[in-house]
Amino acid sequence: MSTLASYEAVRQGDSNDLVTQHAALVKRIAYHLMNRLPPSVQVEDLIQAGMIGLIEASRNYDPSQGASFETYAGIRIRGAMLDEIRRSDWTPRSVHRKARMVADAMREIEHETGRDARDVEVAASLDMSIEEYHHILQDANGARIFSYEELSEVGEVMPTTEQGQGKPPMAGLEGPFEGLAKDDFKLALADAIAGLPERERLVIALYYDEDLNLREIGQVLGVSESRVCQIHSQAALRLRSRLTEWLPSHAD
16 A cells, blocks of 8 residues: 555544554654754655554554553654655755765764864864865754754664664564664663763753754854854764764765
């Protein structure tokens, strides 16, 4: 059944009680994600993708695994929405490529020096001015390429070996080993966030935990909104550089 046909089936009442009872969860997750996405993303598209995730969750839910249906469905709904965002990627390939170059440069510098890579060091390693480097950060943040939301999602929906290269021994496995892989990723993500430079860690906390927008964070830190945007993007890229073994690889 196609995505649209499945969605229409739900609208016409061809659904089970779980789907009917949790339809509102789809809208709640969609509007939460919209707060972190550019205007080019339509909430209706997220809701449609989320309904498919909910249908699949209702078919595959196994209560013997211990998780409540709402928890399980929430994971599948968010995953379906993120998949839709990736399929409808509005970002030029050049932005993806440059952002990965920054993450790679960060990783190499931190491996060589044993400390956080600085703006000027990353720019120098890429043979560009600090202004060009900050422009890349601005573009990457606007596209939300490597958002904390996406990094968190990897811990909930581990990529299979067909989807990408996650942690090789665990990715794609079912049962307790899959659970261990998710737990290991969450620990790795928590450690990576704790290891961020203080200002980057604070921006991540204010944005995702306190739900402040970039302008409000700028007021807290005493810097411009555009500077907060750069700090947020740099933090996300730094997290990606430190979690590269867990994340799917993407071609240019």
